[in-house]
Amino acid sequence: MELGYITAAAAAEAVRKREIAARELVESFLGRCTALNGRINSFIHIFEQEAMDQAEVVDERIKGGEALPLAGVPVALKDDLCYSAGPTSWGAAALKDFHPPYTAAAVEKLIAAGAVIVGKANLDPFSLGFSTAASLAGPTVNPRNPDLPAGDGAAAAVAAGQCLLALSSDSGGALRIGADRCGIFGLRPTTGLVSRHGLCTAAPSFAQVGIAAREAADIELALQAIAGYDPRDAATAAVKEGIPAAQKRSAAKELKIGFPEAVFDLLPEADRASFEKYRAKLEASGAAVVAVELPLFQEALHAYCVIAAAEASSNLGRFDGIRFGIPEAEANMEDWYHKTRGRIFDLEAKRRSIFGTHLLSGENFDAYYRQAQKVWKLVRRSFAAALEHCDLLVLPVAVSPGNGCEAGGDFLASYQEKLFCAPVSLSGLPSLCVPAGDGAATAAGLQLVGKPYEEAALIALADRAAL
Amino acid sequence: MVMEYEVVIGLEVHVELMTKSKLFCACPNRFTTEANSHTCEVCLGFPGALPLLNREAVQKALTASLALNCEIALHSYFDRKNYFYPDIPKGYQISQYFIPLGSSGFLEIEDDSGAPKKIRIGRVHLEEDAGKLVHGGAGDSAVDYNRAGVPLIEIVSEPDLRSPGESRRYLEQLKSILQYAEVSDCKMEEGSLRCDANVSLRPKGSTVFGNKVELKNMNSFKAVEKALEYEIERQAQILRRGETVIPQTRRWDEDKQVTIAMRDKYQATDYRCFPDPELAPIELTAGEVEAARRALPEFPAQRKSRYMAEYGLPAYDAGVLTATRGMAEYFEACLKLYDDPKSLSNWIMGDFSAHLNAAGLEPQEAPLTPAYMAALLQMIDKQLISGKIAKEVMAKVFATGKSPREIVEGEGLLQITDQSELEKLVDEVIAANPDSVQSYRSGKTKALGFLVGQVMQATKGKANPQLVNKLLAEKLK
Ligand SMILES: [Zn+2]
Numbered sequence: 001m002e003l004g005y006i007t008a009a010a011a012a013e014a015v016r017k018r019e020i021a022a023r024e025l026v027e028s029f030l031g032r033c034t035a036l037n038g039r040i041n042s043f044i045h046i047f048e049q050e051a052m053d054q055a056e057v058v059d060e061r062i063k064g065g066e067a068l069p070l071a072g073v074p075v076a077l078k079d080d081l082c083y084s085a086g087p088t089s090w091g092a093a094a095l096k097d098f099h100p101p102y103t104a105a106a107v108e109k110l111i112a113a114g115a116v117i118v119g120k121a122n123l124d125p126f127s128l129g130f131s132t133a134a135s136l137a138g139p140t141v142n143p144r145n146p147d148l149p150a151g152d153g154a155a156a157a158v159a160a161g162q163c164l165l166a167l168s169s170d171s172g173g174a175l176r177i178g179a180d181r182c183g184i185f186g187l188r189p190t191t192g193l194v195s196r197h198g199l200c201t202a203a204p205s206f207a208q209v210g211i212a213a214r215e216a217a218d219i220e221l222a223l224q225a226i227a228g229y230d231p232r233d234a235a236t237a238a239v240k241e242g243i244p245a246a247q248k249r250s251a252a253k254e255l256k257i258g259f260p261e262a263v264f265d266l267l268p269e270a271d272r273a274s275f276e277k278y279r280a281k282l283e284a285s286g287a288a289v290v291a292v293e294l295p296l297f298q299e300a301l302h303a304y305c306v307i308a309a310a311e312a313s314s315n316l317g318r319f320d321g322i323r324f325g326i327p328e329a330e331a332n333m334e335d336w337y338h339k340t341r342g343r344i345f346d347l348e349a350k351r352r353s354i355f356g357t358h359l360l361s362g363e364n365f366d367a368y369y370r371q372a373q374k375v376w377k378l379v380r381r382s383f384a385a386a387l388e389h390c391d392l393l394v395l396p397v398a399v400s401p402g403n404g405c406e407a408g409g410d411f412l413a414s415y416q417e418k419l420f421c422a423p424v425s426l427s428g429l430p431s432l433c434v435p436a437g438d439g440a441a442t443a444a445g446l447q448l449v450g451k452p453y454e455e456a457a458l459i460a461l462a463d464r465a466a467l
Numbered sequence: 468m469v470m471e472y473e474v475v476i477g478l479e480v481h482v483e484l485m486t487k488s489k490l491f492c493a494c495p496n497r498f499t500t501e502a503n504s505h506t507c508e509v510c511l512g513f514p515g516a517l518p519l520l521n522r523e524a525v526q527k528a529l530t531a532s533l534a535l536n537c538e539i540a541l542h543s544y545f546d547r548k549n550y551f552y553p554d555i556p557k558g559y560q561i562s563q564y565f566i567p568l569g570s571s572g573f574l575e576i577e578d579d580s581g582a583p584k585k586i587r588i589g590r591v592h593l594e595e596d597a598g599k600l601v602h603g604g605a606g607d608s609a610v611d612y613n614r615a616g617v618p619l620i621e622i623v624s625e626p627d628l629r630s631p632g633e634s635r636r637y638l639e640q641l642k643s644i645l646q647y648a649e650v651s652d653c654k655m656e657e658g659s660l661r662c663d664a665n666v667s668l669r670p671k672g673s674t675v676f677g678n679k680v681e682l683k684n685m686n687s688f689k690a691v692e693k694a695l696e697y698e699i700e701r702q703a704q705i706l707r708r709g710e711t712v713i714p715q716t717r718r719w720d721e722d723k724q725v726t727i728a729m730r731d732k733y734q735a736t737d738y739r740c741f742p743d744p745e746l747a748p749i750e751l752t753a754g755e756v757e758a759a760r761r762a763l764p765e766f767p768a769q770r771k772s773r774y775m776a777e778y779g780l781p782a783y784d785a786g787v788l789t790a791t792r793g794m795a796e797y798f799e800a801c802l803k804l805y806d807d808p809k810s811l812s813n814w815i816m817g818d819f820s821a822h823l824n825a826a827g828l829e830p831q832e833a834p835l836t837p838a839y840m841a842a843l844l845q846m847i848d849k850q851l852i853s854g855k856i857a858k859e860v861m862a863k864v865f866a867t868g869k870s871p872r873e874i875v876e877g878e879g880l881l882q883i884t885d886q887s888e889l890e891k892l893v894d895e896v897i898a899a900n901p902d903s904v905q906s907y908r909s910g911k912t913k914a915l916g917f918l919v920g921q922v923m924q925a926t927k928g929k930a931n932p933q934l935v936n937k938l939l940a941e942k943l944k
Pocket of ligand 1: 494505506508510616
């Protein structure tokens with residue numbers, strides 16, 4: 001069995017049938033984790049002992065007759081998901097040596113389903129970014145092409161075959177952009193479908209726990225394990241009585257797919273051409289392609305940046321050296337805060353804190369924060385209105401590498417890279433990033449955006465259309 | 468009192484709610500001496516921990532708002548007030564800034580002439596408390612987060628108070644109402660009620676406010692009154708000299724009985740308030756509000772008038788019995804079983820209260836339940852025991868928890884009403900006290916009291932005193 005390229009579903013089945021022990025499976029993946037990490041730098045912490053112990057527990061449970069859907073499946077966690085077995089650094093100096101006394105709800109559920117956590121994946125400090133360029137551990141290298149940025153450490157670990165699944169956060173598009181660059185599937189679920197308990201975030205309005213996998217069907221498998229009501233996250237109250245059943249569609253030809261032309265016009269010429277190919281493939285699969293409009297699409301990014309910065313300035317306020325981070329103990333508290341926060345914050349954290357503070361201050365509050373909230377509401381409505389005319393939408397994930405701004409560029413231009421992902425975050429709708437363009441790392445990828453709780457429809461289409 | 472100026476006072480009161488747990492986590496809302504023992508990842512602001520609203524706190528805030536005659540916002544939400552201080556774990560305090568739960572209410576008090584006066588209440592909002600800094604001897608400080616996240620309501624009055632006396636009565640009335648409504652125990656000395664005062668003076672007849680001073684650090688109602696008196700006099704002297712009062716925050720120094728400037732000028736703090744994205748809005752239905760309104764208890768002022776009108780009690784008795792909800796409810800429970808309000812009132816205000824105070828008990832915790840109280844008073848009425856014996860029995864109920872009947876029967880305290888038994892004793896006393904008999908017969912009627920006392924002593928107080936009187940008077944004719 002070539003374990004590196006097995007699917008999560010097949011691996012779990014093999015473990016359940018005891019064709020392979022979870023211990024063997026996990027040992028093999030841990031080997032890849034360590035062997036490849038020097039080159040790819042996808043992990044900042046590998047649970048060598050803990051993962052083996054966990055695998056042994058899985059083998060015991062299998063012997064005990066439990067039918068575990070994710071039996072022995074090795075999983076990576078972006079290091080903003082709390083896991084009590086080890087440190088959670090959130091990529092930040094402020095959380096050096098922080099061992100959370102709790103495990104994120106989604107991680108608990110994965111473990112309950114038989115998954116084994118093999119390591120914590122690389123990220124930008126406080127998850128503020130989608131390049132890992134600012135990581136204290138250095139950037140993650142794209143396993144497909146070392147000359148291109150990997151984006152997300154967890155997506156890179158999946159792409160490199162160091163694990164079969166990963167959980168990673170997505171606020172403005174980090175997971176989707178990472179999955180796109182690494183050529184794998186990445187799902188941002190419907191807001192409130194997966195508990196955020198234990199997810200460290202600077203942008204609580206937008207952060208969701210997403211899933212990365214090499215196969216669309218594995219995304220479905222993981223989603224079934226982690227979705228659902230959690231009393232610790234009030235946002236999951238909408239699924240307290242169960243997850244609404246998605247509409248049953250047996251064939252692609254019953255699908256109406258919305259293409260927002262005006263949004264594609266924002267792409268460079270070369271990328272627009274790829275979308276013409278995707279359109280042809282979808283039509284060939286029997287689906288009907290319809291034109292839709294998404295007004296305020298460009299304004300959505302501005303609204304996202306304003307709200308995310310405002311929330312970051314507040315959510316990062318707790319890192320003041322009193323409880324987290326080694327303080328610069330000064331008799332004067334002003335000096336204490338200045339020096340401590342000056343040292344434990346990286347450039348982007350400082351930038352957002354200052355930007356957010358400015359936007360929330362008296363004279364700017366109405367002009368920026370209130371206005372951004374209004375735009376948010378309108379964007380949500382515009383997506384809902386577009387989905388009245390179709391079953392799902394096709395959007396770009398990002399401008400293809402080489403056509404956009406690369407790491408080290410102007411920070412405002414780097415915010416611009418979220419142009420296609422941030423509006424979807426505002427919509428609260430599920431979005432599946434699909435590896436496309438015949439596996440070429442330089443092609444522009446696409447995301448399928450569906451109606452609330454219709455993740456399954458997106459996954460089924462992605463599986464079928466072979467984009 | 469300063470006659471040429473009008474005093475303008477507004478009070479901001481913070482009250483800790485009596486809930487089982489904190490506002491956004493399951494940590495107990497209870498005092499403990501062990502620092503940081505009532506804490507968890509939520510109230511310590513750990514990353515990844517999400518707040519969860521405690522509905523009991525919303526219910527108490529709703530009750531308080533209704534008790535203070537407020538309009539209720541069916542849709543309100545929490546905001547973050549961002550600032551840096553070591554006693555707040557998250558770098559912000561969760562409060563209701565934009566939309567308070569209650570607004571436009573009032574509280575009725577008596578003004579200095581005894582006339583009723585309505586003090587408008589601007590807002591009642593829900594928020595979380597901060598932790599406590601503990602300052603060490605060597606200039607170092609430690610933080611105790613047990614109090615962080617405890618639910619508070621802030622009650623802000625309009626500047627309608629005109630004297631320190633009115634301010635004290637406003638606080639007393641507020642405390643009484645919030646205790647009655649079981650919203651808070653309102654113990655200012657223990658910090659479950661805290662009060663800041665804004666005070667300014669203006670020439671009589673003026674309609675613009677003078678520069679105001681905020682007073683902090685008053686630890687009792689008396690301190691609030693004293694601090695206001697001091698501050699009014701201080702400001703009046705400044706104004707009389709033709710100078711201007713500096714708007715500032717001043718601290719009451721209890722030892723020196725003076726106010727001291729804390730900050731020389733208002734530091735214009737911008738708290739960058741914005742709706743908390745981690746909390747769902749507070750949604751209430753009109754039905755829930757009505758149910759809470761119906762569940763409000765009868766408040767002390769109404770209750771006092773009713774006691775006077777319905778039970779014919781003097782104002783003093785009605786005031787004492789309604790001072791706390793517990794006492795009033797005890798009185799009413801007794802009254803259901805025993806229908807002489809005045810006699811009941813005497814016993815409750817007298818021996819019963821004395822025993823409660825001695826034992827440090829609330830009326831509801833008293834071993835002498837309303838049923839026991841009624842049984843005891845009925846025994847007096849039926850002349851089964853004397854009032855004096857009843858006092859002893861009550862003490863024994865408090866000491867042992869036994870029923871009055873058990874004590875009376877077990878210790879043979881039933882009054883002797885058997886005429887032949889008493890006649891024998893009367894004869895013995897007459898025979899043993901010829902001198903007293905002689906004085907009585909020579910017209911000194913006082914001597915009869917002595918002889919009655921002798922009979923009572925011989926029966927250890929169990930003889931029916933009226934019967935003894937009658938028998939003696941007959942035999943000595
Ligand atoms: Zn707590």
